[in-house]
Amino acid sequence: MSTQTLSKQQQSTNIPFQDFLMPGNFRFGVDTFYTLLDEVKKLKVQKITVISDKGLERVGVVQRVLDLIEPLSLKCTTFTEISGEPTFNLLKTSVEYVKKENSELVIGIGGGSALDVAKATAALADKDDLAPYLSGQSTIESRTVKCILLPTTSGTGSEVTMNAIFGDEEQELKRGIVSRSFLPDLAIVDPALTLSCPPKVTAASGVDAFTHAIESYIAVRATPLTKIYAERAMKLFSSNITKSVHNGKDINGRIGMSWVSTLAGVSLANAGVGAVHALAYPLGGKYHIEHGVSNAMLMPFVFEVTGKTCTEEMVDVASYLHLGDFNNHPHKALDAVVQYLYELLETLDLPTSLSELGIKREDLPHLAQQASKIDRLLSNTPYRLTEQKILQIYEKAYQGPKTRNMG
Numbered sequence: 001m002s003t004q005t006l007s008k009q010q011q012s013t014n015i016p017f018q019d020f021l022m023p024g025n026f027r028f029g030v031d032t033f034y035t036l037l038d039e040v041k042k043l044k045v046q047k048i049t050v051i052s053d054k055g056l057e058r059v060g061v062v063q064r065v066l067d068l069i070e071p072l073s074l075k076c077t078t079f080t081e082i083s084g085e086p087t088f089n090l091l092k093t094s095v096e097y098v099k100k101e102n103s104e105l106v107i108g109i110g111g112g113s114a115l116d117v118a119k120a121t122a123a124l125a126d127k128d129d130l131a132p133y134l135s136g137q138s139t140i141e142s143r144t145v146k147c148i149l150l151p152t153t154s155g156t157g158s159e160v161t162m163n164a165i166f167g168d169e170e171q172e173l174k175r176g177i178v179s180r181s182f183l184p185d186l187a188i189v190d191p192a193l194t195l196s197c198p199p200k201v202t203a204a205s206g207v208d209a210f211t212h213a214i215e216s217y218i219a220v221r222a223t224p225l226t227k228i229y230a231e232r233a234m235k236l237f238s239s240n241i242t243k244s245v246h247n248g249k250d251i252n253g254r255i256g257m258s259w260v261s262t263l264a265g266v267s268l269a270n271a272g273v274g275a276v277h278a279l280a281y282p283l284g285g286k287y288h289i290e291h292g293v294s295n296a297m298l299m300p301f302v303f304e305v306t307g308k309t310c311t312e313e314m315v316d317v318a319s320y321l322h323l324g325d326f327n328n329h330p331h332k333a334l335d336a337v338v339q340y341l342y343e344l345l346e347t348l349d350l351p352t353s354l355s356e357l358g359i360k361r362e363d364l365p366h367l368a369q370q371a372s373k374i375d376r377l378l379s380n381t382p383y384r385l386t387e388q389k390i391l392q393i394y395e396k397a398y399q400g401p402k403t404r405n406m407g
């Protein structure tokens with residue numbers, strides 16, 4: 001709907017209307033992986049490409065997919081060139097591969113890296129010129145190649161979002177592209193697929209999911225509907241993250257975290273995220289720090305500042321995290337939440353400062369300049385951060401939690 005077609009009343013609100021989207025078909029449950037066979041059969045396709053990453057190929061996950069669908073005797077190829085978080089150049093290679101193979105179905109299996117490549121590849125495989133879509137000039141409006149996504153981490157919620165994120169090597173930045181065509185035909189969330197996830201990935205991707213929940217909960221675009229998802233995600237996070245990281249074979253912890261990832265993903269997809277992500281993107285682009293790690297590390301430092309404008313929400317979050325009832329002294333809720341976020345980094349053995357991540361202090365002004373340009377995310381945060389304020393946050397994060405009460 002264009003602004004010309006909006007009524008006067010709609011135009012008088014900042015956000016005239018909001019859609020709520022998630023995949024039309026969403027399946028959750030332990031061992032639902034095995035239902036993939038019937039789902040592929042139903043699609044009546046002849047050529048399939050399985051997209052995953054090198055790590056998952058090594059641990060045999062890709063072969064499990066091939067073995068499962070082998071009885072269908074279809075032409076099935078694999079694209080597993082992903083190692084580390086994907087770039088736009090890698091996406092182009094994967095689109096060329098699927099075009100060359102004439103695949104009618106893409107099955108994406110993996111963490112957010114593999115799923116982002118899989119869904120963007122499926123949506124771009126019928127387009128001649130990719131450039132306008134990759135630059136964000138044109139929106140992808142349709143998809144002819146079918147797409148099924150199966151996450152193996154509990155974090156990004158990529159299987160339920162309209163976003164896909166890639167490194168822009170020329171600009172040393174990470175950028176998202178957004179399209180409704182990225183929602184898969186079917187998302188299958190099988191918590192058993194996450195049992196093999198190593199502790200560091202479990203911790204970083206789990207806190208990433210929490211970042212989606214808390215940032216979308218306070219977002220300018222949050223609605224009562226998205227807040228239901230974010231609230232439930234935060235509650236489940238606090239009771240499941242530690243056991244999933246420290247006892248990865250605990251299936252109940254894995255089920256809990258798979259719900260966290262899904263619920264937070266739906267909330268993120270419809271309300272958006274904010275300043276934590278804006279400050280994390282430049283670290284991914286220049287230093288290739290994993291998305292979950294940079295979000296987790298920056299979250300307490302950013303919330304210490306931005307949380308000041310959302311006292312009511314901080315009271316809610318403190319209660320969802322079982323930190324106490326702050327209704328009678330709401331201004332103390334933010335301190336409790338920030339303290340929890342700092343302690344979380346320690347408990348989960350995640351880095352606690354930018355210096356620990358190998359970031360150079362002299363790069364901070366450049367990083368702040370890059371972050372300050374990510375208006376899509378900064379404008380979705382109730383506290384509007386200036387470039388100068390972003391630099392101050394980076395400076396504190398560089399030094400680590402011990403300095404957090406100084407100035």
Ligand SMILES: NC(=O)c1ccc[n+]([C@@H]2O[C@H](COP(=O)([O-])OP(=O)(O)OC[C@H]3O[C@@H](n4cnc5c(N)ncnc54)[C@H](O)[C@@H]3O)[C@@H](O)[C@H]2O)c1
Nearest residue numbers: 055056085111112113152153156158161163165196197291
């Ligand atoms: N589309 C979205 O909405 C969205 C949201 C947030 C983040 N992202 C993107 O997702 C990417 C990060 O995804 P991620 O955190 O899931 O990590 P990842 O996909 O990069 O995977 C991290 C590592 O874990 C390994 N791994 C994954 N699952 C495993 C398993 N079950 N067993 C053993 N090893 C396993 C992978 O092989 C890889 O080496 C980033 O590129 C980020 O920008 C996308």
